[in-house]
Amino acid sequence: MFGGNTSGSGDFPGTGLIxxxxxxxxxxxxxxxxxxxxxxxxxxxxxxxxLGETSDQLLVDxxxxxxxxxxxxxxxxxxxxxGDQFPVITTGTRDGEFDTIDGIQVAADLTLAPINDYADxxxxxxxxxxxxxxxxDGLVDVxxxxxxxxxxxxxxxxxxxxxxxxxxxxxxxxxxxxxxxRRRQR
Numbered sequence: 001m002f003g004g005n006t007s008g009s010g011d012f013p014g015t016g017l018i019x020x021x022x023x024x025x026x027x028x029x030x031x032x033x034x035x036x037x038x039x040x041x042x043x044x045x046x047x048x049x050x051l052g053e054t055s056d057q058l059l060v061d062x063x064x065x066x067x068x069x070x071x072x073x074x075x076x077x078x079x080x081x082x083g084d085q086f087p088v089i090t091t092g093t094r095d096g097e098f099d100t101i102d103g104i105q106v107a108a109d110l111t112l113a114p115i116n117d118y119a120d121x122x123x124x125x126x127x128x129x130x131x132x133x134x135x136x137d138g139l140v141d142v143x144x145x146x147x148x149x150x151x152x153x154x155x156x157x158x159x160x161x162x163x164x165x166x167x168x169x170x171x172x173x174x175x176x177x178x179x180x181x182r183r184r185q186r
Contacts, residue, residue, distance in 0.1 A: 007048075009033060011083035015062070026056040029075065038062035043099070046071060049088050051112075051126070052078040064123060067096050072103035072112060072126065079106060080128035082138055084110070089123035098124075124136045 005023035009031035012018050012028045019040040025048035026033045039060050041047055045068035052075030058064075066089070080086075097116055104112040104126065112126040113136075132140040134147040 012036060012039075014112035020047070022046070023048065026050075026058065030054050030056040030059045032059065034061070036061050038065070040065035040069050041098070041168070043048040043067045045069070047098070048073065050075050051080065051086055051088075052076065055086050056088060057175040058089045058091075058123075060089065060123070062091070063093045063095060064089055065095045066098050066116075066124070069098060070098040070101045070114075070124075072101065074103075074106060080110070082110065082128055082130065083136060085118075086126040087121055087123065088126055090121065091123045094122055094124075 001019045001021060002024070003021045005025070006020060006048060007023075007025040008027040010027075011034040013034075013036040015037040017038045017040060018035055021042045021044055023046045024041065030050045030052060035058070039058070039062075041064075047072045048072050049070065055075075074080075090105055098114070101114050104114065106112060106128070109130055110128055113129050115125050117118050117123070118125045118127070127136055129136050129157040130138070130140055132144055137143070147151075154180060
């Protein structure tokens with residue numbers, strides 16, 4: 001268990017559980033850190049990830065327990081292009097997700113969409129997209145609303161009451177979608 005702010009690029013080769021209670025940041029700006037076992041980011045933790053031409057990466061051989069806060073920072077004058085993908089956490093299995101993610105709005109027309117377990121990647125991927133572009137095709141259109149509607153309906157049929165409340169990032173994507181569609185109608 002690590003209390004206080006922990007940073008560095010050294011690996012954690014053991015097969016046990018590493019828990020970060022406060023802050024964690026891969027070193028060497030950017031850095032890659034491998035965990036041989038499981039890693040837990042506690043509810044009180046703040047994990048710092050830097051993105052650039054090369055980016056921070058956390059590679060977890062076991063299970064990643066995600067909680068707390070994720071802070072994303074762009075290195076220097078780096079600005080991602082639409083469609084850029086950043087697999088910031090790669091893991092064998094994943095439980096939970098970060099409660100809050102700061103620093104994902106990189107420009108008025110570009111955000112970093114946090115996607116857990118995207119495609120064949122288990123972990124967390126940040127994808128540069130226009131706000132409201134749910135299918136990452138570079139357009140905010142009716143197809144995006146269809147995806148949001150399908151996922152909204154699927155959440156309601158699970159019987160999970162907490163799934164009925166969309167995440168704040170989802171709410172902002174939906175709001176931007178409606179604004180763009182309304183703007184195109186004029």
